[in-house]
Amino acid sequence: MPTGVLPDALQRCGQCLVRHRAVCAAMDDEQLAKLSKIAHRRKIPTGQVIMSDQEPASFFANIISGTVKLTKTTSDGRQQIVGLLFPPDFLGRAFRHSNPYFAEAASDLEICVFPKDAFERLAGEYPELQHRLFERTLDELDAAREWMLLLGRKTAEEKVADFLYLLARRSVLRTCADHSQKEAVRFDLPLSRADIADYLGLTIETVSRQLTRLKTARTIRLINNRTLEVPNLAALASIAGQDGLPAH
Amino acid sequence: MPTGVLPDALQRCGQCLVRHRAVCAAMDDEQLAKLSKIAHRRKIPTGQVIMSDQEPASFFANIISGTVKLTKTTSDGRQQIVGLLFPPDFLGRAFRHSNPYFAEAASDLEICVFPKDAFERLAGEYPELQHRLFERTLDELDAAREWMLLLGRKTAEEKVADFLYLLARRSVLRTCADHSQKEAVRFDLPLSRADIADYLGLTIETVSRQLTRLKTARTIRLINNRTLEVPNLAALASIAGQDGLPAH
DNA sequence: CGACATGTTGAACCTCATCAACCGACGTGG
DNA sequence: CCACGTCGGTTGATGAGGTTCAACATGTCG
Numbered sequence: 001m002p003t004g005v006l007p008d009a010l011q012r013c014g015q016c017l018v019r020h021r022a023v024c025a026a027m028d029d030e031q032l033a034k035l036s037k038i039a040h041r042r043k044i045p046t047g048q049v050i051m052s053d054q055e056p057a058s059f060f061a062n063i064i065s066g067t068v069k070l071t072k073t074t075s076d077g078r079q080q081i082v083g084l085l086f087p088p089d090f091l092g093r094a095f096r097h098s099n100p101y102f103a104e105a106a107s108d109l110e111i112c113v114f115p116k117d118a119f120e121r122l123a124g125e126y127p128e129l130q131h132r133l134f135e136r137t138l139d140e141l142d143a144a145r146e147w148m149l150l151l152g153r154k155t156a157e158e159k160v161a162d163f164l165y166l167l168a169r170r171s172v173l174r175t176c177a178d179h180s181q182k183e184a185v186r187f188d189l190p191l192s193r194a195d196i197a198d199y200l201g202l203t204i205e206t207v208s209r210q211l212t213r214l215k216t217a218r219t220i221r222l223i224n225n226r227t228l229e230v231p232n233l234a235a236l237a238s239i240a241g242q243d244g245l246p247a248h
Numbered sequence: 249m250p251t252g253v254l255p256d257a258l259q260r261c262g263q264c265l266v267r268h269r270a271v272c273a274a275m276d277d278e279q280l281a282k283l284s285k286i287a288h289r290r291k292i293p294t295g296q297v298i299m300s301d302q303e304p305a306s307f308f309a310n311i312i313s314g315t316v317k318l319t320k321t322t323s324d325g326r327q328q329i330v331g332l333l334f335p336p337d338f339l340g341r342a343f344r345h346s347n348p349y350f351a352e353a354a355s356d357l358e359i360c361v362f363p364k365d366a367f368e369r370l371a372g373e374y375p376e377l378q379h380r381l382f383e384r385t386l387d388e389l390d391a392a393r394e395w396m397l398l399l400g401r402k403t404a405e406e407k408v409a410d411f412l413y414l415l416a417r418r419s420v421l422r423t424c425a426d427h428s429q430k431e432a433v434r435f436d437l438p439l440s441r442a443d444i445a446d447y448l449g450l451t452i453e454t455v456s457r458q459l460t461r462l463k464t465a466r467t468i469r470l471i472n473n474r475t476l477e478v479p480n481l482a483a484l485a486s487i488a489g490q491d492g493l494p495a496h
Numbered sequence: 497c498g499a500c501a502t503g504t505t506g507a508a509c510c511t512c513a514t515c516a517a518c519c520g521a522c523g524t525g526g
Numbered sequence: 527c528c529a530c531g532t533c534g535g536t537t538g539a540t541g542a543g544g545t546t547c548a549a550c551a552t553g554t555c556g
Contacts, residue, residue, distance in 0.1 A: 074489050078401040082393035093386060094539065095379075100390055123338060127375060131343075134382045138341060141385060142348055144392040145320060145330035151399035152449025153326040193503060201400025206544060207502055225503065225553085241322050404512065441535060451513055456536055473535070 012036055016087030016112070022062045026132040031122075033103040038118040050091070051103040060092030060119050066109035067190040071102045071198065075083060081199040082147075086170070086190070092116075094123055094133050104189055151201045154241060159200040160210040162240035164220065168230050184221075186229040212237075255491045256396045264360070266336030274380040279370075286366040294355040299351040300337070308340030308367050314357035315438040319446065329447040330395075331388060334418070334438070340364075342371055342381050345433055354439055399449045402489060407448040408458040410488035412468065416478050432469075442493040462487075 013019060013036040014029075035239060041064070044050060050068065051057045070083035081132050083092055091103060091111070123130045150162055171187035189196070197204045199211060213219045219236055221229040230236050261267060261284040262277075274419060275283060290465045292298060298316065299305045312331050318331035333339055339351060339359070340409070371378045398410055419435035437444070445452045467484055469477040478484050 070393070072397040074397065077488070080397040080400040082256060095383065096386060100395065127378075130375075130382070131378075134378070134385065135343065137385050137389060138344060141389045141392060144396060145318070145349065148330045148392060148396060148399055149320040149322065149328040151396055152328040153322060158545085159483065203545060204503080205505085209544095212504075241324070241403045246361060452535080453514085453537085454512060457512095460536075 013039065017064055018062055018112075022060070023090050023129060023132045023136065024204050026128040027126065028120075031041035031126055031129075035122060036115070039112050039114050042111050042113050043107045044111065046105055046108050048105045049102060050105060050109075050111075051099055053099055053101050056097045056100075057092055057099050058116050060090065060094070060111070060114045060116065061111040063076055063087045063089050063091060064110040066111075067106040068109065069104050069106040069191070069195060072100070073102070079198045080201060081195065082142065084190070084199070090136055092132065094120060094130070100230050106159060108197055131220065132137070156200075156202055156206050157213065157239065158241050159202060160196075161214065161219070161236055162171060162242065163196065163200060164214075164228070164230065165233070165236050165240045167244060168233055168236065172233075184231045185233060186227065186231050261287065265312055265362075266310055270336035271338050271384065273308070273376060274376040275374065279374055279377075282370060283362070286359050286370070287362050290359050290361050292353045292359065294353055294356050296353045297350060298357075298359075299347055303347075304345045305340055305347050308338065308342070308362045308363050308364065309359040310337045311337050311339060311347060312358040312360055313342050314359075315351050315354040316357065317447075317474070319351070319352060320348070327446050327448065331392065332438070332447070338381065338384055342368060354443055357459045361434040384409070392424060396418050404448075404450055404458050405461065405487065406489050407443075407450060408455060409462065409467070409484055410490065411444065411448060411477065412462075412476070413484050413488045413490060414483070416477065416481055416484065420481075431477045432477050433481060434471070434475065437474050437476065453494055 011033050013024065013145050016022075016024070019025070024025040024032060024035065040062075044066075050061075053072075064073065065087055068089075068091060069081050070085070071079055073079045085103075086104070093099060096149045150159055154162065167187055167189070168185045171185055191199065193204045193207050196202075200207065211220070211222065215222050218231070219239060221231065223229060261280050263271065264270075264272070267273070272280060272283065290309075292314075292467065298309075301320075314334055316333040316337075316339060317329050318333070319327055319329050321327045332354070333351075341347060362394065400406055400412065413433055415437070417432045419433055439447065441452050441455050444450075445455045459468070461469070463470050466479070466488060469479065471477060
């Protein structure tokens with residue numbers, strides 16, 4: 001593709017890592033050019049709050065790299081992670097002015113920021129974009145409800161196994177490898193122990209204990225604190241209580 | 249309004265109990281007439297499954313009266329309610345062919361059914377309708393995440409109090425009474441003890457015990473198994489861990 | 497090297513699940 | 527009309543799973 005004939009802006013988006021998987025996938029070149037004009041990249045360090053539940057958010061964003069956690073907190077400080085965002089997920093709530101949770105960088109981040117007003121105008125113009133946002137929201141709802149089952153009804157061991165199984169599937173999908181049940185899957189934990197605990201509704205200690213249990217049972221191998229390997233996905237799945245479900 | 253000039257169909261919808269609060273509120277008379285043509289009422293007895301997670305749903309529905317529970321179940325039978333629908337809520341997932349949970353009548357129901365294909369065609373024609381569905385989905389997502397905090401981080405007492413507080417607020421809104429903190433609120437429980445337990449991630453016994461605890465502490469009064477009274481909403485709210493939150 | 501953050505392990509405690517008995521309301525059939 | 531079974535709900539005794547508190551290990555950065 002000759003770069004000279006394209007405006008810089010489009011070229012930027014055109015080369016974006018998540019171009020074909022994010023909400024942008026719904027847009028053609030012309031639309032993308034408009035989007036490009038209002039977008040800009042931003043780097044955010046671990047731990048920084050991106051959106052607070054106090055002030056209405058003034059922007060939306062695509063996750064380019066890193067992990068975002070959405071959290072809610074009781075008045076006395078107990079915290080629960082209510083959603084995780086990975087590339088190429090979308091951060092923000094179109095057509096809502098209030099934001100009932102915190103968004104925080106669970107790792108160093110790179111995000112692609114769209115000012116709220118301009119983006120909503122664009123969404124108004126392009127039904128395809130709005131439709132895409134709708135679909136994402138449905139996916140988030142499904143994930144949230146799946147997690148409700150986990151939080152309400154699963155044991156600590158199942159919770160941890162379920163979380164690891166989720167990550168393992170993600171990893172298999174991303175690497176496009178066809179682990180036809182027989183090869184070990186290796187991946188990094190995107191969260192600290194504290195965050196894992198907040199995601200699973202457990203304490204740090206319980207998470208740690210369950211990890212060592214899974215390790216001594218040879219269900220997983222801990223390469224280091226943040227990296228691990230699953231020799232047999234099906235075994236992990238069955239502990240997670242996700243029996244029949246295939247890995248793809 | 250002279251009824252003679254309107255087609256029967258529109259008249260039906262025009263007089264519907266939930267006309268102005270359901271997704272239909274987004275539609276004008278002409279659109280409503282089209283919707284009316286494809287809609288029909290249906291009564292459903294307590295306990296009947298409306299949608300299964302096995303087969304894709306072939307219809308959508310508005311709840312006219314009664315309560316619908318959305319449930320998920322582990323392979324060994326543990327159950328979790330992941331959503332409750334009251335009038336004028338909307339049942340179904342537009343633009344999705346799979347349905348990852350059960351929908352079941354938690355009480356005797358009356359619903360207004362739309363065949364899937366016809367309704368989706370209508371949603372395609374009327375962006376307003378689609379937009380409304382989107383907003384409903386966002387609300388459901390917020391509710392689900394609020395519930396994740398409850399399931400993951402709250403004690404049995406807080407869970408039960410939170411559930412009752414939710415119902416009390418609903419009741420205040422519905423009756424349009426301005427309970428300015430000082431009047432007792434009375435309402436019916438829309439769920440059995442078993443369903444409450446499945447909603448809160450507890451057992452029947454624990455729910456029962458917490459109810460009697462709240463009763464002996466005079467936070468609530470049990471009129472009978474299904475009816476209760478809250479003399480002081482703020483007191484209930486503070487036990488639920490929802491302090492500052494006003495009732496409206 | 498020491499300081500601090502992150503993670504692991506151990507022991508005691510506590511909340512909630514489990515198992516079991518009981519209660520009252522309701523419907524059925526003898 | 528009363529005996530009986532069933533269903534939904536309550537109450538009690540016991541124990542397990544997970545939290546809490548505390549000490550220790552490991553890793554990282556100045």
